[in-house]
Structure formats: C-alpha cells, structure tokens
Amino acid sequence: EAGVAQSPRYKIIEKRQSVAFWCNPISGHATLYWYQQILGQGPKLLIQFQNNGVVDDSQLPKDRFSAERLKGVDSTLKIQPAKLEDSAVYLCASSLEPGAGAGTKNIQYFGAGTRLSVL
C-alpha cells in the first residue's frame, strides 16, 4: 500500500512570507495528524483531524497557522506570516482510528516530512 505522501520536501522562505504544505494520507485512514519537529526535539502535535473534523488543535498557533482537511482525505497546513522560529520539519501522519484503545488501529504512519527554513 502507498504510504503517507507529503510535499514539498524542502521549502525556504523569508520571514513574513506565507507557505503551505500538503499531505495525502494512506487510503482509508480516518485520522490525520500534523506535527512540528524542531531540530533535536521530538515531534509536537499541532492538529488532529478525524475525517474532516478537528479533534485537537490546542497547540496550533492559530494567529498564524491554519489547517484544513477537505472531504476528509488530503490536508493542507498553512503558515502566514512565517517567523524565524517556525523553521522545523513538518510531519504528517495518519491512522485508522484516533489514538485511543488497546488495538493496533491507532498505529501512526508518518510521511517523510517537509523541512522548512525561514530566513
């Protein structure tokens, strides 16, 4: 089966510019996650979608970050305007079910990420 697809792989922008990232999850996966991973740190959850609804966006800086998942499949994450501290890798992941319960359906499958450099 195809994995989680993300694009672009790399992006360099200047501060105050806008940028958008795209993610296509594994077919049939209801839950989609966006993470921010700063160099040397673990991934930090930004937003979680269940189908096309938002489950958790408590750590999303809503003054500059936005995300949508139209039709419950693909998703885009946007930053406008970007700051220097937004330089990071943005990871998208998907799973069959939300991260709850004892089964294996909450295993997350990650894309390769988009490395953003804000100059």
Add this chain to the structure above:
Amino acid sequence: SQQGEEDPQALSIQEGENATMNCSYKTSINNLQWYRQNSGRGLVHLILIRSNEREKHSGRLRVTLDTSKKSSSLLITASRAADTASYFCAPGNMLTFGGGTRLMVKP
C-alpha cells in the same frame, strides 16, 4: 495526552553490542508504542505492547512494559550501523512525543 520521557538522551555503542533505552510515563495506559526516526525521515512504527503484556519480541527488538513502575524498555540486540537513529516511545494515545534517545552504532 501524556508524554513519554526517553532515557538516555544519547547512546553510542559498537556494532554487535546491545542497546537498551528506557521510557517513563505518568498515567495509566492501554498500550505503548516505540518508533524509530532515521535522520531526515519520518517516524516508523516498531512495536506495540499492550498493558496486559509484559514482554514482546520482534526480530532483534525486545520490549518490556512494567505498568506498576510506569516504564518500558526497548532492547536492540546485535546492533548494526543501520540501527543508528532516534527512538521515541509513545504511551497511551501517543499524541505527544518526548525528546527521544539518539542511538549511534559505530561500525
């Protein structure tokens, strides 16, 4: 959500040696997962252990879970240079990752 804390932060061993890394967490969980991240890549799921399991094996990986101590360990036996990566534990609903253990295996 809760965060797992991995220990040590960094580990350097020779090829062929065993590598052990630990994870601690704070609240009750249904399961715990371990993930690997190679440099410049996304995370890859390694193994899931349920709360009613004490030990689980997958190839050269052995995971233990002690729910009374709220801790887990990941053992990689006969390590290879290709095992060089960061390893993260994900307790429970796994929406928050710790800093991971950076493992370097020297050839």
